[in-house]
Amino acid sequence: MELQLVNERRRGPYAAKRLSEFAARCRRGGLAVTPQRLAIIKALLGSGEHPRADAIFAAVRMQHPHISLATVHRTLETLCEIGEARKVTMLHDSARYDGNITPHHHVVCVKCRRIRDIEIPRLDRLLAGQSELGEFTVLGSSLEIHALCEECGAKRAKANRTGKPRR
Amino acid sequence: MELQLVNERRRGPYAAKRLSEFAARCRRGGLAVTPQRLAIIKALLGSGEHPRADAIFAAVRMQHPHISLATVHRTLETLCEIGEARKVTMLHDSARYDGNITPHHHVVCVKCRRIRDIEIPRLDRLLAGQSELGEFTVLGSSLEIHALCEECGAKRAKANRTGKPRR
DNA sequence: ACCTAGGTGATAGTGATTATCATCTGGTTA
DNA sequence: TAACCAGATGATAATCACTATCACCTAGGT
Numbered sequence A, B: 001m002e003l004q005l006v007n008e009r010r011r012g013p014y015a016a017k018r019l020s021e022f023a024a025r026c027r028r029g030g031l032a033v034t035p036q037r038l039a040i041i042k043a044l045l046g047s048g049e050h051p052r053a054d055a056i057f058a059a060v061r062m063q064h065p066h067i068s069l070a071t072v073h074r075t076l077e078t079l080c081e082i083g084e085a086r087k088v089t090m091l092h093d094s095a096r097y098d099g100n101i102t103p104h105h106h107v108v109c110v111k112c113r114r115i116r117d118i119e120i121p122r123l124d125r126l127l128a129g130q131s132e133l134g135e136f137t138v139l140g141s142s143l144e145i146h147a148l149c150e151e152c153g154a155k156r157a158k159a160n161r162t163g164k165p166r167r
Numbered sequence C: 001a002c003c004t005a006g007g008t009g010a011t012a013g014t015g016a017t018t019a020t021c022a023t024c025t026g027g028t029t030a
Numbered sequence D: 001t002a003a004c005c006a007g008a009t010g011a012t013a014a015t016c017a018c019t020a021t022c023a024c025c026t027a028g029g030t
Helices: A008-028 A035-045 A053-061 A069-081 A121-128 A150-161 B008-028 B035-045 B053-061 B069-081 B121-128 B150-161
Strands: A105-109 A115-119 A136-148 B105-109 B115-119 B136-148
Touching: A008 A035, A035 A053, A035 A069, A053 A069, A105 B136, A121 A136, A121 B121, A136 A150, A136 B105, B008 B035, B035 B053, B035 B069, B053 B069, B121 B136, B136 B150
Parallel strands: A105 A136, B105 B136
Antiparallel strands: A105 A115, A136 B136, B105 B115
C-alpha cells in the first residue's frame, strides 16, 4: 500500500517524545520556555484535528484561564518558525485563484508567495489508482511544493553576506 | 523528467480556447453571461500569477471602472463552483496547525474540512530527488488530497434520496 | 418590447489575524 | 540569591479579506 492514513495510536508516544525535547529545542531556537508555550505545544501535540488558533485557545484556557488569544496566535506562528509545528498549507492568508483547470500542481516561494504551475504525471497516475483512503472517498489532489524563487534566494544570499542573520 | 514547470507559452492558446467555450459553459451551469463575468475569467486566464481577488479587481477595473470588489469575490467563487476556475488551496479560510513535523501529507474533506495525516513514501522519494525546479530551489512539499469523509458522504447520499439537489 | 430570476454595486458587518503598548517574567549575570 | 532586561504576555484597537444585505439593474426567455 502506497498511501496510508497515519495511525492515531502513534500520536501518544510521539507527543511524549516531542514534549520531552521541547524545552531544549526552545532554547536552541533562542526562545524562553514559558508556561503558555508549554501549554500550547501540548494542546497541539494532543490533537489530531489540525486545529485552528481558536481551538487551541479553547483547550489551553482550561488550564490557563488568563491566556490571551493573541498569545496563541503569536505562539503558533513562532512554533512554526522554529520548526516545532507546521501549517497544513502556507497559503491560508487569502484565496488564490487559478484559471488552469487541467490537472496540475504548484510550486510556491516561501518568501514572496509567487506560485507557478507544475505537472507531475507520475503523481497523478499514483492517485488515479486510489479512490478510497480509510473513511475518505478521494476526489482529487493538489501538491504544494515549498521552494525559494531565484529572486528571494538572491536576496537571502546577499543578506547573509552583509552579516544579517538568515532568519 | 518527472516534475516540470508548465510552459508559460501554453497559456495564450489555452486561454483563447477556454474563452471561446466560456459562454456555453456558463449556460450549461445555469449562469447568465455578463460582461463582468467575461472580464473576470479573461483576467484570470490571462494571468499566470494565481492572483487574489484584489489583483483581478485591479485588472478588471481598467475596462469596467464601475465593477464592485464584491462582484469579483462572488464571481471567482462562482467560477470555482461550476469548475471554470480552481483555488490553489481549499484551506485558505484560516490557518490550520499540525504538531506532527515528520514528513507527511493530508486528506481534507471538501465539506467539513476535517483533516487527517497520510504518508506517501513514494511521493517523498520522488521529491527527494528534485532539488531544483526551473528558477525554484525546492525545500519541501505537502499534498492536499481532496476527499469526502464518511459522515459527509452519508449526509449527501441521504439528501439525494430525499430529493434535495446535490450541490 | 416585456418580464422576471438572477446579477450587480454600494456598503455595512463579520471573523481571523496583527499591531500596539504597558506590564510582567525567564533566565542570565553580578 | 537578588537584580536586571530582552523578550513574552495580556488587553485591546486596528486591519484585512471576505460575506451579507438590499435596492436597483439586466440577460435571456416569452
